[in-house]
Amino acid sequence: MSNWIINQGLSAFILVVWMGINIFLFVYYYLFYDLGPQFEYTRELLGSALAWARAPAAVLNFNCMLILLPVCRNLLSLLRGSFIYFALLKQLDKNLTFHKLVAYMIALMTAVHTVAHLLNAEWYTNSFQGRYGPLASKLSMLGDSRELNTTYLNPFRSNSTTPTIFVFTTIAGLTGVVITLALILIITSSMEVIRRSYFEVFWYTHHLFIIFFAGLVFHGAGRIVRSQQVTNPPHNNSFCKDQPENWGKIPECPVPQFAGGFPQTWMWVIGPMIIYLCERLLRFIRYMQPVSYRKIVIRPSKVLELQLVKPGFKMEVGQYVFLNCPAISQLEWHPFTMTSAPEEDFFSVHIRSVGDWTEKLIKMVENLPEGGMAVDGPFGTASEDVFDYEVSMLVGAGIGVTPFASILKSIWYKFKDSDPKLRTKRIYFYWLCRETYAFEWFADLLQVLEKDMEERGMRDFLTYKLYLTGWDQSHVNHAMVHFDKDTDIITGLKQKTHYGRPNWDREFEQVRQENPSSVVGTFLCGPQALAKDLEKKCVRYSDVDPRKTTFYFNKENF
């Protein structure tokens, strides 16, 4: 239980606070409209349906304000750079999860809000047509006329207004339908199946959010939610409601006056809208910066290494950039983790051929590249924190090793310069891969590191284990024959390659034994199933006691 608190406690806390605010807003505004005296006559016409519509509206205001914030990646990057309490930073990893949660809440509240307003529209019509008794009819008959000094309560003003006509002739109705439609299209195209297979459909349809926010801001402009105003002399509701026919004729009951509520949604969303606009502007400005090719290498296993130079570009270890190649597609931006170290005067990415865009890119650079590239970023992810931990466990599966390549290179540079900022005392590096060709990329890097460590007598600093998960009989035969060679037959490194998947219990136990009373950060770039496994192990092998080892888990995902 206590281990769970260390690893998940803050996320749970934030969720509880968010849900608490939602519940508070819902209940507060429900009671405001259901009990407030200025809505007594409205309730005469609509019962509780107005409260049922306004309560989700308040929750919607709050969540529409929140939804834009987690996707401002430049803003989040700035926050990560500044000095904030260490544990809070881990929450920023879960920005997309939070975005989706807020989106679900918006969808749910939209449904409640819409159903309540359907009831409202119907009951307003019924009131106007006299189906609810004399008080309701009198209230509905109140016209909107300066000469007679009356203000209306019921937005349905004539017998021929059906709910459908009402919706399409009022600002609130029209914007409501349009933005609900936009929301539905956004949601259906964001389903995991569509998002993972056809990112373009998801991304382009998602831009309907512009229509959503525009409509949302104007949704209340018609001011059709009316509250009763104080008149002089005052209109005593409890006395006057039984005698609507005498209104305006006796001094105790002047004709009641109503006015529409001031639209408030814009006050909630204007801030985040401006922030998001700045975010997109920043992305555009970065897009316009010229990027030049320094070196292009095609590696085995259809992997492309691009070394690029951009003026004013500063990065940290394990960050990623978005690349855009106008020659292939004007609007597509794809994320790639950088594989170079900040100490180098260029930045590099290793790109694997997995889909249309990457295939076309590799084909394009095989002949000389005809177009330029645009780069947005860098953006920070969890790997930035790796030097803050005394001990780090780095796990990379296949191409997921890329952020760690950046880290290892940076270590090498920091080592050479004896950088005092390096808090790390030990690093354990686990690389899981299916095919042997994949080792070639970084075999030279690891060889250089290995030699360097030995020369400086710091063999313990970096412990790395390579796991070949796609081994077969030929590997076994080969290994058996060359068992006694000093270096590994596949990589040429002194550390032997392991076959099969790692036994994580043993690994965690070993790290715990070799590093008592340390804080260990575990970093993974790999599949979801492995993330769950490692997270469980972190919780299991952690100890609340600060004199014993504690494990923290960080995950990257694209």
Place this chain on the structure above:
Amino acid sequence: MGKIEWAMWANEQALAAGLIYATGGIVGVAGQFRGWQFAAFGIAAGVFVCLLEYPRSKRGKGTSVERTGQYCFTVCVKAFGPLTRNYYVRAFLHAALCVPGGFMLATVLGCVCLGIASLIYLSAAIHGEHWEPILPRTEPPKRVGNSIKEPPQNPPPRPPPELRRKKADKLETAAYDNPMSVTINE
């Protein structure tokens, strides 16, 4: 825009539309709205669309992800043959089903969503897509390889001769030669 199978998005949209259509219909009937007959139709049409759209089609390329428990629906939908296989039929069907929804406010959202789904299905049909059931694959039983019945032709691999030669001074104590370490692998 990449090789997209429009039917996948049309399917999500239509399923959502069916739910919205049915919900609007329930509100209309339960609230006894004017024009509740259209709402009743909306419930029926919405439920029908949900049943029709629940089983996902097999994708042309790539792995198909089933919805939970969709197998029985797949069987039912498959039984209608070309009517459910062809997306032109579906596009037309959805367009026809959505029209009555436009006559009443509670179902108008379902009507528009279903109309949009119909248009996306039309696009899918024009691109030549069709509905394919996802059926469980029957794997042929694994056969034991033939080689197990034949004795090995060659001796097992041995290290080169210079390693096999016993050292003269250790001849008495050496009981036998161990070409490989027999301790547990690290």
